[in-house]
Amino acid sequence: MPIVVQDVMQLLCSISEERKMQAAVKHSGKGALVTGAVAFVGGLVGGPPGLAVGGAVGGLLGAWMTSGQFKPVPQILMELPASEQQRLFAEVEAIVRGLDWADAVQLTALVLGSEALQQQLLALVVNYVSKELRAEIRYED
Structure with missing residues (x-):
């Protein structure tokens, strides 16, 4: 059965949603800019003591600005450009090629029934999000 990109994206979304995965793209450049500016x-304003205080306050402000910007991984996956979805599709296709399925629901059920397939696809998602998007992954409790 030919695999459709949207089916694969839905599968990845289902798996990452089940694990309650979230990701935050690191904005370290923005934090460093704020720290340096302050x-x-x-x-x-205050000479050497002002520089020390400004650096400390700027560091705290920069850290506060860049923390807590987590988004659900399924949302991130669905917002990817078509070229990136196609790239993920090719990698997933190699993993699920041997399965017999008719639609996204059946494919998802097959994958969710196999811990080994889930682990392979989760590793693929984590690798993509952390390396390609340079994002930090966390699992919601």
């Missing part, structure tokens, strides 16, 4: 202003 340290600079502190140095201008």
